[in-house]
Amino acid sequence: MARPLDHAKRAALLADVVRYIADHGLADLSLRPLAAELGTSSRMLIYYFTTKEELLVQALTTQRPDIQAMFADVADAAALRERLADFCSASMAGEGTTSVRVLLQVLGAACAPHSPYAEYANSAIATFIATLTAALRRLDIDDTEAVATLLVSGLRGIIQDRLITGDSARTDRAARLLIDQTIR
Template identity: 60%
Template sequence: MPRPLDHARREDLLSGVINYIADHGLAELSLRPLADYLGTSSRMLIHYFGTKEHMLIAALETQRPNISAMFADIQDPETLRTRLTASYTLNTTGPARTSLRVLLQVLGAATVPNSPFHPYATDAIKVLITALTSALTRITPTHPDPEAAATLLISGIRGLIQDFWITGDTSRIDRAIHMLADQAVPQA
């Protein structure tokens, strides 16, 4: 008879998975070193999650913020621009830094044909684009293409965050994030 899942232990493992990937990367992830890091065995990880991919997706799901809430209270373009530029700082220095580093690795892995991460990555992008499109439509009902603007903003910010982690060029990236927000979010 299979051993019942210890849900508290499962949650602890998921948190550790995110920290491990942020420190060691996704590309060469192997269950045995991950299990050692987590103080368990690869057999127990399979017991809890089934596959490495299911474990990674479950770990990412624990980190997903309420995206709709991030934009729900925005009523004007200036507040949206401020929130978008602040998200850059929050995601490079704040508590979301670790989970976003992992998410960016998963998004990269999702570009490989038949990637097990493709459905998760597609959904993550869709949720962001939908929430931001809704905010743009609400604050600028005459916006010619809020979905394209949302796509530009989300993809641009994601690229700038990645650029920051690679180059560390805070001044250039800070100017670019403000330029992106100013150009993509119309004036009131």
Template identity: 45%
Template sequence: MPRMPDLDKRAALLRSVVAYLEDNGVSDLSLAPMAEALGTSKRMLLYYFGDRGGLLAQALDAARPDAGGIFADVTTDAEFVDAARTLWRAISRGEQRRSVTVMLQVLSLASTDPDTYQQYARMTVEVMLDPITAALTSLGHPRSDARARATLVVSGLRGLCQDVLVTGQRARIDAAAELVIAAAVAAPR
């Protein structure tokens, strides 16, 4: 009978994998060098995460902010704005700030190597869009309009993350984030 995975060890290893990807990127991801750097074996990475793709998917999932939790109890436009600001702080200043660089790499690689990265990039976008769309729908926006507004939030804030990484002009970019967030709940013209 196979032994059951040690969930605490798996969780610690997953945190290490995320940190490794934040430091080393994903474009040249190879399990053997990663395992060596993490003080484990390739066999253990495969045991806990399946193949390379499974490892990447689980690392992306562990590294992203919980948009579902952030937008779960939104019932007013003001609460939506607060939730969107919480998301912006998480991805631009908070714990997930470093993992945004990994997400941006995956999204970029999906355009040049779609066979390898497209499914991860799509998942990265969808997992953020769905709860934001649901929140906007609960505020009375028709589903298609809510989806477009959620896209504005997700893609707008993601683009601003890239801008701050490149330029470091935080004040300008924070002001732009406020405009993106306000536009998401603004009345249609």
């Protein structure tokens, strides 16, 4: 009879996986070095998560902010601009950078043909665009889906720029400009 999963151990592993990938990258991720760093075995990781890809997707899911709740109560353009600026700032600083670094790596990996991360990446982008589209509709903005796409894609690029270059002054100005010029 199979041993029941230790859900507390599983949750701890997921948090540690996100930190590991943020520090070591996704491109060369191998279960043995990951397991050794986490103080477990690759066999135990497979027991808990079935595949390396499923491990990563589940780890990212635990880190995903509740985008819908974040923008649900936005009632005017000024509030939406501030909420987006706050979201950007949080994504580029402190603990937010760990999960954002990993998410950006997964989005890049999802571009490969037959990527095991494509479904997760598509869902993450679709959720953010749908949430912003709904907020923009409440503000009576034209072509809401295109505006939401511009914001999501543009801010993602600016966040990636900052994480790579470390130039916070320039990227903060760019994020603010994109937000202010897009939502009037």
